[in-house]
Amino acid sequence: MKFKVAIDASRARSGGAISHLIGIINVAQPLDYEISEVHIWASSKLSSLLPSKSWLVIHHHSFIEKNIFFQMFWQLFLLRWEIKKNNCDILLSLDAGTLYVHKPSVVMSRDMLSFESSEINRYLSVKTIIPWLRLYLLRFVQINSLKKATVALFLTNYAAQTILKWTGPLSNYRIIPHGVGSDFKNIDLSNPWPVDDSTPIRCLYVSNTALYKHQWHVVEAFHLLRKEGFNVIIEFVGGGSGESRKKLELAINNFDPDRKFTIVNEFLEKRKLPVKLSQAHIFVFASSCENMPNTLLEAMAVGLPIACSNRGPMPEVLKDAGVYFEPENPQSIYTAVKSLLEDSELRKKSSEKAKALSLAYSWERCSDETFQLLQEIIKKQNKL
Numbered sequence: 433m434k435f436k437v438a439i440d441a442s443r444a445r446s447g448g449a450i451s452h453l454i455g456i457i458n459v460a461q462p463l464d465y466e467i468s469e470v471h472i473w474a475s476s477k478l479s480s481l482l483p484s485k486s487w488l489v490i491h492h493h494s495f496i497e498k499n500i501f502f503q504m505f506w507q508l509f510l511l512r513w514e515i516k517k518n519n520c521d522i523l524l525s526l527d528a529g530t531l532y533v534h535k536p537s538v539v540m541s542r543d544m545l546s547f548e549s550s551e552i553n554r555y556l557s558v559k560t561i562i563p564w565l566r567l568y569l570l571r572f573v574q575i576n577s578l579k580k581a582t583v584a585l586f587l588t589n590y591a592a593q594t595i596l597k598w599t600g601p602l603s604n605y606r607i608i609p610h611g612v613g614s615d616f617k618n619i620d621l622s623n624p625w626p627v628d629d630s631t632p633i634r635c636l637y638v639s640n641t642a643l644y645k646h647q648w649h650v651v652e653a654f655h656l657l658r659k660e661g662f663n664v665i666i667e668f669v670g671g672g673s674g675e676s677r678k679k680l681e682l683a684i685n686n687f688d689p690d691r692k693f694t695i696v697n698e699f700l701e702k703r704k705l706p707v708k709l710s711q712a713h714i715f716v717f718a719s720s721c722e723n724m725p726n727t728l729l730e731a732m733a734v735g736l737p738i739a740c741s742n743r744g745p746m747p748e749v750l751k752d753a754g755v756y757f758e759p760e761n762p763q764s765i766y767t768a769v770k771s772l773l774e775d776s777e778l779r780k781k782s783s784e785k786a787k788a789l790s791l792a793y794s795w796e797r798c799s800d801e802t803f804q805l806l807q808e809i810i811k812k813q814n815k816l
Contacts, residue, residue: 434468435810437803438520438534440511441474442496443503443527448610448726449542450478451702453526455611455795456802458483464800465807471518473511489518507531521810524802528574528584536813538805539581544723544744545644546571547595551721554643575599582809587724590745608802610724611795616733617787619706625713625776632665632693633773636712638705638731641672641680644721646741646759648683651694653765655687662773664693666716669708671698709734714772714779717741718759725749729793732786737779739768753785 441453453474462470471489472482475497479490491514495506508531515523515534523534528541545551546567555564575598578584584605586592592607626633635654639645647668654666668680680696688694700708709715715731720743722728728749731738738754740746747756755778757768772779 433466435466435522435807436469436471436518436520437462437467437806438515438518438523439470439472440507440523440525440527440530440532441472441478442493442507442511443529444474444478446542447702448724449526450481451726452610452798453478454481455613456799457485457488459796460485460799460803462487462803465803467803467807469518471515471520473514504531522582522806522813524806525577525581528577529570530577531573533577533580536582536809537580538583538585538809539577540585541574541578541587541591541595542723543570543574544591544594544721546574547598548721551644571598578602578605582813583805585805588745588748590748591723606805608798608805609793610726610729611798612726612729612733612790612793613795615703615706616709616730617790619710619734621735621783622707622710623713625779626663629663632663633713634711635664635666635714635716635769636669636709636731636736637666637716637718638669638700638709638727639717639719640670640699641668641674641676643676643679644719645672645676646718646720647676648679649760649762650716650718650765651680651683651687652762653769654693656762656766657770657773658693660770662770664769664773665695666693667695667697667712669697669700669705705730706734709736712736714739714769716765716769717746718757718765719746720744720759722746729790733790733793735783735787737772737782738786739765739772749789750786751789753789754782 444450469487469489473491493506495502511532523537525539528539552567578599584602586607587609589607641647657664684694709731715736715738717728717740719741722744740750740754740756741759742756755768755771758764
């Protein structure tokens, strides 16, 4: 007997959601799990990034391209008919913010902001209450969809344990981490460690600005390093806007008005990221709220020495392969980066351990575990 799977990617807009879908579809072998067709509903932009497969059917709807209210209407009232029309046996929702939970279904949890009070409250400090209210309401939407799902899917153990405190015990949940592409694993570091003080040591932080990303604290930490005589540069890649971008620009104006050690770049295409990472000497990751830190995984795969936030799932992912710091304390960030600058053996061990740990994260494993789970649920539902 062959089965059909529906995937709702209509609201997949974040880099993590897009990378995940592309990653598992590129390497998927659904026929190995008795799945003859995979139907995906996605935006035209995301659809254009998906590969052509004999078993893959990509659907469009004009409402998906419109604002959030049209997207919600489509998801709540029209998706069920799309699934029924295409005779799909199960729905995989790529975001727990979904308004429609099919029976049977797997609902993925991606957002941690709504479930960490210290993080969501950051959004009370900005001029409008709307971002905070949105996150607060999203918490209840996600709790509802995760509780109604046949299986709730988490990316890390940290995310599962944190969110279960809000949902209460779930009848069934699984943990399937993301993968990291071979283009990150197969690239070599191309920028040798400087042999003298005249050549700057290049540090890299890849992430959009957000109130929980703390780029401004990183700027202050590098100011302290420069004051002590270290010839270091910190490059921020990922763009961003709003209050967090203003905080970053203010920190640069205060600590580096002549732009001697800070570089700010906007969004960089995923295909260009491996080369950018390979040109750095040290990777810095200062986020205090993550579900699955994809850019951290990518830096690990490249084999960079890493100075990392001690919050969230970061210690679960990086383990003992990095130097940790308190992301809201510039002095702590300074100390962590300084230890890597001064200790070549520490850098070597961090690099080697991180690269080794990254091998456990592959899209092949992620894809196989996901389709195996879907097959298992369908068979149990049909009592096959």
